[in-house]
Amino acid sequence: MRGRPKPGRVFSAAMLIGGPPAGVLLALSLLDLLAPAPAMLAIAACAAAALGVARLWLGNLAALAAAVERAAAGDGRLPEPAGPLLPAVAEVADGVARLARTLAERGGLVARLTAADAAIVEALPDPLLVLSAAREPLRANAAARSLFGGLISSKTGGEIAALLRHPTLAEAVERASASGEVQRVDLVLPLPVPRDLSVQVTPLDPPLADGGQLLVLLADRTRERAVDRMRADFVTNASHELRTPLASLLGFIETLRGPAEDDPVATKRFLGIMAEQAERMRRLIDDLLGLSRIELSEHQPPSGLADISDIAIAEAEAMTPLLAARKVTLLREVTQGCIARPADAEQIAQVVRNLMENAIRHGRMGGQVILKVEQVASPRPGVMLSIADDGPGIAREHIPRLTERFYRVDSGRSRAAGGTGLGLAIVKHIVNRHRGQLLIESEPGEGAVFKVWLPGEVA
Ligand SMILES: Nc1ncnc2c1ncn2[C@@H]1O[C@H](COP(=O)(O)OP(=O)(O)OP(=O)(O)O)[C@@H](O)[C@H]1O
Ligand SMILES: [Mg+2]
Structure with a gap:
């Protein structure tokens, strides 16, 4: 238990309190102005009173000190005193305890607010950096860490160093610190893939507790641009x-x-x-x-069903004039009753039409086209439509771009063949709407295979 005074201190304090009157009594007795017996009695009474007063006061002061000590440590409870407390001291100790409780509550509130601020900054969708006076990053939120691959020190090099060294940003940072005003700039970070960034630099006045002087807010505009x-x-x-x-x-x-x-x-x-x-x-x-x-x-999935086997056969029939014009033989390997669901039969017919037309027009004059419809288990259970030709094929670098609008490998030839370059873009959007997959397999000189997987069943 805190608050009990040390005996040595009590003795010293008692000497201070009782010493002078006891000395006077001793002097009176030595000068024969006071009889020795009453003088001794009075000195003993003085000593006892001094000891009592010293213990009481020192005990009270120690209790007060203990209360202040606890308050400083953030504890609002009053320590149990070792002895009786004088009313005035008890009041002061009580006040200290109340003050400590208020401080502890405020401290808790400040800690909660700081944690909430940190959580908000961390969760901001846009990357955010705090720079020191030396233009070094002090803090980075989750979006910034992911943008810069987890590295937030410019000394480790990488993209953050490239960003901070970027002349446009460096100038904006200098302008922001010199003028004390927010600066907004757009820049392109060239590596590892070009990224369009919109940057806002806000000077912090007064600076943050950790020395943060500038707030750099980045917005990745690559996709929008x-x-x-x-x-x-x-x-x-x-x-x-x-x-x-x-x-x-x-x-x-x-x-x-x-x-x-x-x-x-x-x-x-x-x-x-x-x-x-x-x-x-x-x-x-x-x-x-x-x-x-x-x-x-595209964002509204279809609701009906499409019998892909029937659609494929009907569309193949409709291609007869084009097949004849290009002297192309059509082989059909169609499993009956392959149903895509949910599906829009009209749109699926358009997919078959566009792919068949491509195989016949862009394939070999006098060549062969294989139209296949079957039930498959991968990537998931569904229906696979595949249209293969033995034409010139497509070079690897063109394959990812074929579904872009107006993209044609050989625009002169395609235009001459009456093509607009929109056929595969339409196929891709229909397949996306059906939550299906379009796969293009081709090697130059080896023909091309266009496969469409659609969720479905075999009846
Ligand atoms: N089976 C194929 N063999 C070789 N190249 C192909 C084949 N299918 C498509 N291509 C290439 O892909 C390009 C884009 O095809 P897409 O169907 O989008 O356009 P298009 O056939 O030129 O015109 P559209 O279909 O609008 O009439 C074609 O121009 C052609 O270069
Ligand atoms: Mg086409």
Whole structure:
């Protein structure tokens, strides 16, 4: 138990309190002004009183010291005193205990708020860095750590060093510290893959407790900018694709009005070409509208079912004229009753049509196309549609880009074959809507196989 005074201290204090009166009594007795017996009695009484007072006061002071000590340690409870407390001292000790309790509560609140702040910063979706006066990163949230592969010291090199050394960011940091105002800049981090970043640098005044002077908030805009670029490319491509046949139509109209006005042979020939060009424009517009409709519904899974076996056979029949024109033999390996579910039969028919057309048009003149429909167990139980040709095949570097709108391996040849470059983009979006998979396997000179897996069953 704290608060019991040490005997040595009690004795010294008693000497201080009782010493002077006892000395006076002793002097009076030595001068014969006081009889020795009463003098001795009075000295003993003085000593006893001094000891009592010293013990009481020292005990009270020790209890008070113990209470203050506990309060300093954040404990709001009063220690049990060793002896009786004077009312005034008890009041002070009580006050100290209350003060300690309030401080402890405030301390708890501050700790909770600090933890909440840290949790919010940590959970922010955008990467955030705190820089010291020496422009070194002091803190980084989870998004920043993942952006920089877990390394947040610029000394370890890597992307964070590249970011902090980037002249645009370095300038923004200097401007922010000099002006005390928020600076916003856009920059591209070239490595390991180019990343478009929007950066906001906020000077911290006063600085943070850990010495943080600047807050660097990063927003990764790579995807958005890529989408913007794709959108711009799409508009450019679509207008280019429309402009070419339009220019040819206008040219022929001019010719028919002028030099070929009275030439029935030329007129007939030109009208034939014009009809072809107009048909090409119509196809392009139909494909573009079809694609945007499919994209709009892509996030809504289909609800019906599609008998892929029946669809494949019907579409193969419809290809007869094209097969004949290209002298292509079609082999059918269709298992009956392969059902895709949930599926949109109309869209699945379009997938079969686009892939068959590609195999016949881009395959070998006089070649062979194999159309296969079967039930499969992988990647998951479902239906696999596969269309293989023995044409020129596709070089590896083109394969990942084939489903981009307007992407053609040989645009001259494809355009000559009447292609718009939207067929596989439409296939990809339909397959995505069905939560299926499109696989393209090809080697130059070895033909191409386009496989579509769809969730389904065998009836
Ligand atoms: N079976 C195939 N063999 C070789 N190349 C192919 C095959 N299928 C597609 N390609 C290549 O992929 C490109 C894109 O095909 P896609 O179907 O998207 O466009 P397209 O056939 O040119 O035009 P569209 O289908 O819009 O009429 C084609 O231009 C062609 O270069
Ligand atoms: Mg096509």
